[in-house]
Amino acid sequence: MSGIPTPHLSRRALLLASAAMAVTAPPAAEAQTSRPGGTPTPVPGGTMVMIVNPEPATLATYAVSAGNIPPITTQIYEGLLTYDWDLKPQPLLAKSWTVSPDGKTITFKLQEGVTFHNGAAFTSADVAYSFMEIAKKVNPNGPVILRELEAVETPDAMTAVFKLANPAPYLMMSLSSNNIPIICKSVFEDTVPMQNPSANRPIGTGPFKFAAWERGQFVRLDKNDKYWKPGLPLLNRIIARFIPDAATRSAALETGEAHYAAYSAVNAADIKRMQANPILGSTTRGYGTTAATSVLEFNMRRPHLAKKEVRQAICYAIDRQFIVDNILYGFGKPAVGPLSSVFSTSGWFTADVRRFDVPNRLEIANKLLDDAGYPRGANGVRFGLHLEINSFGEQWLRQGEYLKQALAQIGINLTLRSEDTATWLRRCYTDYDFDINEPFYSAGADPVIGVHRHYVSSAIRQGTTFVNNKDYRSPVVDKLMDDATRELDPKKRADLYHAAQKQMVEDSPGAWLAEVQYVTIFNKKLHDHTMGPLGTYEAFSRAWLER
Amino acid sequence: MRAALKRFARNRMAVLGACVIGLVALLTALAPLLYPAGAFTLAGPPLQPPGLRYLLGTDALGRDVAAGVVAGARTSLLIGLSAALSAVLFGSLIGALAGYYRGAVDIVLMRLTEFFQTIPAFLLAMLLVVILSPSVFSVIIAISAVSWPGIARLVRGEFVALGGREFVLASIGLGASGPRIIFRHLLPNCVSAIIAVGSLLVASAILLESGLAFLGLGDPNVMSWGLLISAGRVTLRSAWWVCTFPGIAILLTVLSINLIGDGLNEALNPRLRER
Numbered sequence: 146m147s148g149i150p151t152p153h154l155s156r157r158a159l160l161l162a163s164a165a166m167a168v169t170a171p172p173a174a175e176a177q178t179s180r181p182g183g184t185p186t187p188v189p190g191g192t193m194v195m196i197v198n199p200e201p202a203t204l205a206t207y208a209v210s211a212g213n214i215p216p217i218t219t220q221i222y223e224g225l226l227t228y229d230w231d232l233k234p235q236p237l238l239a240k241s242w243t244v245s246p247d248g249k250t251i252t253f254k255l256q257e258g259v260t261f262h263n264g265a266a267f268t269s270a271d272v273a274y275s276f277m278e279i280a281k282k283v284n285p286n287g288p289v290i291l292r293e294l295e296a297v298e299t300p301d302a303m304t305a306v307f308k309l310a311n312p313a314p315y316l317m318m319s320l321s322s323n324n325i326p327i328i329c330k331s332v333f334e335d336t337v338p339m340q341n342p343s344a345n346r347p348i349g350t351g352p353f354k355f356a357a358w359e360r361g362q363f364v365r366l367d368k369n370d371k372y373w374k375p376g377l378p379l380l381n382r383i384i385a386r387f388i389p390d391a392a393t394r395s396a397a398l399e400t401g402e403a404h405y406a407a408y409s410a411v412n413a414a415d416i417k418r419m420q421a422n423p424i425l426g427s428t429t430r431g432y433g434t435t436a437a438t439s440v441l442e443f444n445m446r447r448p449h450l451a452k453k454e455v456r457q458a459i460c461y462a463i464d465r466q467f468i469v470d471n472i473l474y475g476f477g478k479p480a481v482g483p484l485s486s487v488f489s490t491s492g493w494f495t496a497d498v499r500r501f502d503v504p505n506r507l508e509i510a511n512k513l514l515d516d517a518g519y520p521r522g523a524n525g526v527r528f529g530l531h532l533e534i535n536s537f538g539e540q541w542l543r544q545g546e547y548l549k550q551a552l553a554q555i556g557i558n559l560t561l562r563s564e565d566t567a568t569w570l571r572r573c574y575t576d577y578d579f580d581i582n583e584p585f586y587s588a589g590a591d592p593v594i595g596v597h598r599h600y601v602s603s604a605i606r607q608g609t610t611f612v613n614n615k616d617y618r619s620p621v622v623d624k625l626m627d628d629a630t631r632e633l634d635p636k637k638r639a640d641l642y643h644a645a646q647k648q649m650v651e652d653s654p655g656a657w658l659a660e661v662q663y664v665t666i667f668n669k670k671l672h673d674h675t676m677g678p679l680g681t682y683e684a685f686s687r688a689w690l691e692r
Numbered sequence: 693m694r695a696a697l698k699r700f701a702r703n704r705m706a707v708l709g710a711c712v713i714g715l716v717a718l719l720t721a722l723a724p725l726l727y728p729a730g731a732f733t734l735a736g737p738p739l740q741p742p743g744l745r746y747l748l749g750t751d752a753l754g755r756d757v758a759a760g761v762v763a764g765a766r767t768s769l770l771i772g773l774s775a776a777l778s779a780v781l782f783g784s785l786i787g788a789l790a791g792y793y794r795g796a797v798d799i800v801l802m803r804l805t806e807f808f809q810t811i812p813a814f815l816l817a818m819l820l821v822v823i824l825s826p827s828v829f830s831v832i833i834a835i836s837a838v839s840w841p842g843i844a845r846l847v848r849g850e851f852v853a854l855g856g857r858e859f860v861l862a863s864i865g866l867g868a869s870g871p872r873i874i875f876r877h878l879l880p881n882c883v884s885a886i887i888a889v890g891s892l893l894v895a896s897a898i899l900l901e902s903g904l905a906f907l908g909l910g911d912p913n914v915m916s917w918g919l920l921i922s923a924g925r926v927t928l929r930s931a932w933w934v935c936t937f938p939g940i941a942i943l944l945t946v947l948s949i950n951l952i953g954d955g956l957n958e959a960l961n962p963r964l965r966e967r
Contacts, residue, residue, distance in 0.1 A: 391926075414752070414926040471738050471753050539908060539922060546912070547753055550734050561912035565822050 191690035192382040195405040196394050200387035205344040207326050208283040215323040215682045217385050220366050222326030222349035228678055234317050238327055248312030248633045253305045259373040261329040262354045269299035274330035283338045290319040312631050315591035323682040352378035352686040379689040404668040407681035411666050413474040419666050431680020432663045436485035436588035441656040444579050445616045449528055454517035456653040460501045461510035462555045468659050472544050480657035482646045485588050492639040498650035510555045527556035530580040533573055534563035574610045597626050617654035699959040706955020709948035720766040731763035731915035739931045749933040761941050763915040771901045775835035776893040783843025788874050791851025805841045813838040821909045828911045835897045846889055850882035884960030891956055895949035902942050917942050
């Protein structure tokens with residue numbers, strides 16, 4: 146770790162610290178005291194090094210939704226809420242809240258005694274400004290999440306009242322530090338948000354303060370001594386390191402130079418080797434709000450793909466377990482429909498849909514194509530289609546190569562086309578000049594956030610990326626999803642989603658391939674880093690380093 | 693010609709190179725018999741080490757690496773030969789025009805050649821492939837586009853040297869047309885130099901093609917050595933065989949072509965004849 150000063154705790158300080166602990170902790174024979182369950186007691190201090198990949202282009206998390214920003218900015222900015230392992234809302238900057246029976250008014254009571262890193266006191270005015278002026282106007286998810294939000298009233302400094310046009314049950318699922326960070330009104334007032342000086346020198350209320358950003362190297366975050374949660378954070382400093390080469394990232398973890406790497410920072414092929422390393426641990430927890438799924442999109446404007454039989458036959462032809470085992474290296478599971486099985490905790494997911502993983506799937510697929518009027522030609526080929534290769538990494542080329550083989554089994558000759566990102570996106574989302582596309586989506590904490598826009602007909606917006614480019618128009622699904630957006634009763638909402646999934650799988654406007662399981666690799670000396678479903682999208686306020 | 697062949701045969705390294713290339717060509721010809729299912733077929737369980745069942749092992753998707761190496765040979769030879777050939781044709785034409793007509797034609801064509809020579813070849817090739825969208829054809833175009841300037845300068849130099857010779861002056865005096873002098877008298881006199889340099893172009897074209905495929909800029913529907921290496925790179929530490937064998941194939945092929953090129957140069961170049 147060159148160039149980054151690491152504060153070393155002297156032997157004496159360590160002795161003092163353990164002596165101090167001995168007073169508060171239960172008696173223990175050794176200097177290292179233990180909590181119930183054999184885990185060591187937290188000690189404050191130390192510098193945690195996490196790998197963030199790739200380096201973010203900006204830290205303006207309130208205006209840019211790129212996934213590599215929040216691991217840094219959620220240490221600095223806080224949201225109104227956080228979530229427990231069951232995805233139930235928990236207090237963060239909001240101390241408590243009440244939802245009116247009609248679902249149109251939400252009253253938040255705010256934490257008292259909170260100050261921003263610049264010394265300004267946190268009040269309801271900051272909340273109102275963050276939502277109405279920043280999130281609603283410049284946050285890319287704002288138009289979806291905050292569609293029904295009409296006003297934020299501030300009857301007093303510690304109360305914020307959200308006025309909604311219609312009930313929005315998903316709103317309470319979208320108020321984390323990552324979704325809607327609370328910014329300081331006095332810093333942003335009368336400025337252009339993206340050009341605000343604090344865009345890349347963030348000022349928030351979180352446990353860590355922004356200290357420095359050496360482009361191409363690291364972002365340094367220092368402990369916020371005035372953090373409103375007493376005794377927290379435990380770490381003195383967090384260094385977010387940027388290492389472009391995958392092999393070097395793995396090596397940094399293996400040598401103990403870095404303590405933590407989440408999402409795809411570690412190459413899937415390397416994970417098994419890292420898991421065998423005695424100094425490293427791994428967890429698949431902390432991705433509860435990601436629900437990442439790899440899918441195929443069928444362009445239903447094309448004559449072959451306009452036929453439901455053809456689309457279903459393609460779905461039958463694909464061995465999803467093969468994709469999980471050989472392309473995701475086992476880190477994932479086969480997908481059965483448009484909703485990830487992550488949503489089974491909330492009851493929205495159902496596996497009771499048309500299943501494509503039946504033993505005689507190839508037989509069914511071939512029959513469907515015969516019945517659709519596409520007999521095999523002399524060379525065994527029925528017709529040809531193009532697959533647009535996802536340009537975000539070579540695992541997608543591997544997937545394309547597999548799909549080519551899989552579709553050859555049912556007489557469809559798939560030709561792969563790989564283009565640069567801009568051309569690929571234009572072809573698939575602006576020109577609609579594609580047959581099959583292989584994108585990758587995160588659903589977010591609620592289907593409204595990341596699922597609806599791929600299937601409802603109102604989301605056929607030419608030129609907007611990652612929306613309904615399939616020309617899928619189902620009045621049934623439109624109605625079910627629209628009702629689910631407003632339904633407050635969890636049971637009824639689940640029924641609506643179950644019906645929608647059934648209908649969508651039957652129509653097969655796309656194929657759902659695999660639910661990606663991310664793995665966090667960490668040094669075993671780092672404790673209490675993954676404390677909830679948000680994982681790396683939440684502050685490391687309780688994380689600590691064993692020494 | 694017989695004498696040249698004899699001189700070539702005297703160079704053991706060049707003969708060795710020719711044997712390796714002959715073997716590669718033979719494998720390419722036999723590919724449909726050896727691996728009738730093709731290189732992309734999922735032949736068995738993934739990441740099997742080299743053994744009796746899978747001679748060179750299988751890759752992360754369970755494709756036979758041996759089938760990939762054989763299919764890659766075809767792609768590499770095809771692209772290497774066609775790219776080198778088109779670069780030689782185009783480069784010779786430009787060089788011949790510049791060297792024969794001199795004056796304004798020479799200045800314009802040589803500045804153009806220098807312009808292409810100063811752009812880093814690999815970057816220009818990448819750019820062209822991205823613009824034309826990756827396919828075998830666009831890769832050939834891109835490689836020829838970055839390979840012709842060397843040939844053009846060589847041919848121009850030869851033409852300038854030959855331009856004042858008596859046989860050229862005699863032809864002009866007899867009223868021969870420009871094209872006739874270029875194609876009947878001048879070009880045949882520098883063909884040995886062109887062959888020697890052109891054969892080396894094949895080797896660099898194969899390297900360029902592998903580099904492009906490694907970066908994901910090859911034709912995704914065609915197996916190539918670069919594609920195999922790029923796919924095997926992620927498993928390098930757990931399955932060495934996936935990129936090792938295509939790497940060895942590239943090494944041997946390019947080395948052999950270079951040896952052949954040196955041999956041809958010695959055999960055809962009169963100045964080196966008595967060495």
